[in-house]
């Protein structure tokens with residue numbers, strides 16, 4: 001098992017209705033590079049979307065609920081690691097294509113074509129916004 005499963009997983013629940021649609025008030029700041037709002041300061045004021053301004057509690061999932069959370073957490077960590085290692089994966093795939101291209105055969109043509117397609121998808125400029133869309 002991956003080591004992250006050794007960390008006790010928690011959740012938060014409403015102290016009144018035990019619902020999971022809860023949170024804390026917070027401030028955010030706009031990051032122009034990522035084009036997203038990012039979490040700033042968290043405040044002590046908690047809320048439940050059903051009950052209003054009420055305290056929330058740490059909740060320790062058990063049984064099937066815990067197993068579902070373990071799966072959810074593992075998938076999240078896998079995606080984070082993939083994002084962190086994307087450049088290494090890109091470089092490895094580029095190196096494989098460069099090494100394999102001079103030795104292309106009928107047998108490995110499909111592998112090479114798929115690798116080219118993946119690299120083309122990554123390099124697709126259409127995913128980047130225009131620098132000056134009004135021009």
Ligand SMILES: [Zn+2]
Nearest residue numbers: 014017048051
């Ligand atoms: Zn509630």
